[in-house]
Amino acid sequence: MRAKRCVRVITRLVLLVTLTATVLLAPPPPLFAAADVTVPGGDVTVPGGDVTAPGGDFLATAGDVAEPGGDVAVPTVGRAWPVGxxxxVLRGWEPPATVYGPGHRGVDLAAAPGTPVRAVAAGRVAFAGRVAGKGVVSVELTGTGDPPLRTTYEPVTASVEEGAEVEPxxxxxxxxxxxxxxxxxxxxxxxxxxxxxxNPLDLLPPWLLHRGPSRLLPVFA
Known part of the structure; x- marks a missing residue:
């Protein structure tokens, strides 16, 4: 009887030691969820960090990433070309496939040095100065929503000041x-x-984009 009782006591002790070791050696639960923020194309941003796109085209802060293009409505408020x-158009709008992909975020218009640069639509000058040694003028367009559309021109020597109201x-x-x-x-x-x-060309109405030669129409009595 004593031998059987000793065997039972030893068996219980072994089970107790095994359970205790399992609890102590188990890995701790994760502190955070598995995925934070994933950018299409396989790029990952860390929430709270600043992300700068190569080439200085745009800066996203606090984990927000600027995506060129997208479904952004552009009203045809333009009434003039920036030059001429x-x-x-030397190079057109080429939206990148991914946030950091190659592309062309705007259009290049042929213009000789000294050519006057005009506002394409009514608005307020949001910036007029130099960025990284390059002259830049930026205009927030009137009546284009919140946040308003902002058009930029570079390299330009500004003849207007920030806050000035401009007409087309x-x-x-x-x-x-x-x-x-x-x-x-x-x-x-x-x-x-x-x-x-x-695409800034979306600002311009068809009659301004595709202006052809004038034609005289017949007049009927």
């Missing part, structure tokens, strides 16, 4: 002799709503 009557076709500066990224001289014209870049 209908300047050649009003001269806001002249093309700089330096700072252009084109092989030939040009003005880079950009458009965005908040952090989303969109």
């Amino acid at each position: 009557l209908r300047p050649p 076709g009003e001269v806001i500066g002249t093309v700089d002799a330096s700072g252009s990224h084109c092989a030939s001289r040009c003005v880079h014209w950009g458009l965005r709503r908040g952090e989303a870049y969109v």
Whole structure:
């Protein structure tokens, strides 16, 4: 009887030691959820951190990432080309496939140094100065929602000041002799709503985009 009782006591002690070791050696539960924020294309941002796109095209803060293009409505409020009557487009709008992908966030319009640069639509000058040694003018367009559409022109020597109200076709500066990224001289014209870049040509109505030669129509009595 004593032998059987000793066997039972030893068996219970072994089970107790095994359970205790299992609890102590088990890995701790995770402190955070598995996934935080995933950017399409496989890029991951850390919430709270600042993310800067290569090339300095845009800056996203606090974990927000600016996506060029997207479903951003653009009203046709434009009433003038930034330069000339209908300047050649040296390079068009090329939205990148991913946030950090290659592309062209705007259009390049052929323009010689000293060419007047005009506001395409009514608005308020949000910025007029130099960024990284390059002259930039930015205009918030009137009546285009919240946040308003903002169009930019560079490289430009500004002839207006921040806060000034401008009308369509009003001269806001002249093309700089330096700072252009084109092989030939040009003005880079950009458009965005908040952090989303969109095609600035969408501002212009069809009659301004595709102006053809004038025709005289017959007059009937």
